Amino acid sequence: MQPVAVYSIKDLEMLSGIKAHTIRIWEQRYDIIQPRRTPTNIRYYEDRDLRLLLNISILNKNGFKISRIASMDESEIREEVNKLSSGNFEDSVQVDAMTISMMELDEGKFETILSSNIRAIGFERTMLEVIYPFLDKLSLLWLTGSIHAIQESFISNLVRQKLIAALDMIPFAQHAKQSFILYLPEGESQELSLLFLHYLIRNRGHRVLYLGQNTSLADLGEACNIFQTDYIVTIISEAFTRQSVHQYLHDLKTVCQEKTILITGYQVLCRESRREPDFES
Numbered sequence: 001m002q003p004v005a006v007y008s009i010k011d012l013e014m015l016s017g018i019k020a021h022t023i024r025i026w027e028q029r030y031d032i033i034q035p036r037r038t039p040t041n042i043r044y045y046e047d048r049d050l051r052l053l054l055n056i057s058i059l060n061k062n063g064f065k066i067s068r069i070a071s072m073d074e075s076e077i078r079e080e081v082n083k084l085s086s087g088n089f090e091d092s093v094q095v096d097a098m099t100i101s102m103m104e105l106d107e108g109k110f111e112t113i114l115s116s117n118i119r120a121i122g123f124e125r126t127m128l129e130v131i132y133p134f135l136d137k138l139s140l141l142w143l144t145g146s147i148h149a150i151q152e153s154f155i156s157n158l159v160r161q162k163l164i165a166a167l168d169m170i171p172f173a174q175h176a177k178q179s180f181i182l183y184l185p186e187g188e189s190q191e192l193s194l195l196f197l198h199y200l201i202r203n204r205g206h207r208v209l210y211l212g213q214n215t216s217l218a219d220l221g222e223a224c225n226i227f228q229t230d231y232i233v234t235i236i237s238e239a240f241t242r243q244s245v246h247q248y249l250h251d252l253k254t255v256c257q258e259k260t261i262l263i264t265g266y267q268v269l270c271r272e273s274r275r276e277p278d279f280e281s
Contacts, residue, residue, distance in 0.1 A: 007045040009035070015099075015141065016053045017092070018060075023053070030070035032056065051103055054096050055081045061093060082109065094130045095137055102138070102155045103147065110158055123166050124203070127196055131159060135192070156192065163195040167202065176207035178230045181223055183211035185248065190235040190265065197233060221255040232256050237265040 013020045026032045033052055035043040055077050059069050062084055069077065081100070084093060094113060101109035117126040138155065141147045180201050184194055191213055198210050209227045211220065220232070232252075240248055245267050252261060 007050055009043060009045070012045055012050060012053055015050060015137075016057045016096075018053065018057055026056075026066060026070075030066060032066075032070055047103060051100055052077070054100050058084055058093050058096050082112075095134045098130070098134045098155075099137060099141075102151050105151065105154050107154075107158065110155070114158075114162060123162075124200070127163075127199075135159075159192055160195065163192065163199060167195070167199055170199070170202045173202070173205050173207050177205055179207040179209070179228060180231045180233055181209045181211065181220070181227060181229045182233045183215035183220055183223075184213045184235060185240075186214045186216060187240070188213065188235060188238050188265075190237050193235055201233075217251055217255045220252075224256060224259065229259060231260050231262055233262045235265040236263060236267045239267060 007015075009020045009023055012018070012023055023033075027034060033045070033049045035045055035049075037043055052074065055074075056066075056069055058081050059077065060066060064080070072080070081097065084097075094117060097113050098110060100106075101113065114126065114130075117130050121129070138147070138152065142152065182194055182198055182201075184190060194210075194212070198208055202208050209223060209229065211223060224232070234252075236245060236248075239245075243251075249263075
């Protein structure tokens with residue numbers, strides 16, 4: 001059995017965007033949510049409270065007065081939120097709605113939100129304006145211990161499916177302008193970002209060899225020998241355990257020889273002030 005996530009009022013403020021002072025007023029005046037208390041009388045909240053507050057936040061941002069929301073039961077609140085999340089394309093509304101669908105493991109709600117956005121603003125803008133802000137919030141939820149591994153896996157797999165489906169819709173470039181090899185080093189976990197780079201590059205008429213996760217330098221070198229490429233693209237966010245990032249970059253340069261190497265990721269950006277002149281980040 002999974003442990004119940006516990007939140008302070010500051011956690012709720014950070015995750016919902018509603019000030020702690022406002023939450024307290026709503027509790028006192030409208031009895032919308034009621035905190036539990038520890039044996040030492042410290043207030044805390046649970047998953048149900050966070051989901052409810054996220055729903056309330058969506059309605060409140062869209063002109064529903066708190067007095068009206070307080071008169072609605074939870075099923076009515078959810079129904080109104082479902083209507084808004086499929087027709088209102090304000091970024092904060094979409095991110096909150098997707099957070100709720102993740103917490104409830106509700107694939108239907110997630111699909112409705114994503115499909116509505118793709119129809120309205122296109123796949124690329126949906127990724128940049130909705131999915132990536134949501135993934136940023138997902139990282140925050142991880143840091144606060146607010147979600148379980150199954151919830152993160154559920155949502156990541158749905159986004160991955162959408163990226164692969166979008167890639168399948170792009171016709172093969174018969175006369176590609178340039179060619180790219182995309183890969184992730186062994187132990188690197190940024191697959192969604194690499195898949196989106198794959199989509200962006202192919203959608204602009206370039207040729208891509210996608211090697212994916214856990215690619216060794218030996219395998220990368222073999223690919224470079226077979227596939228004529230202009231650029232090598234990778235992401236390095238995780239810290240290496242068997243060697244330093246500095247050593248890995250030099251080994252990468254040796255393997256790729258004269259190819260242009262494009263690198264992004266936390267570990268590389270941290271090295272910006274002392275980066276090697278032969279790499280682009």
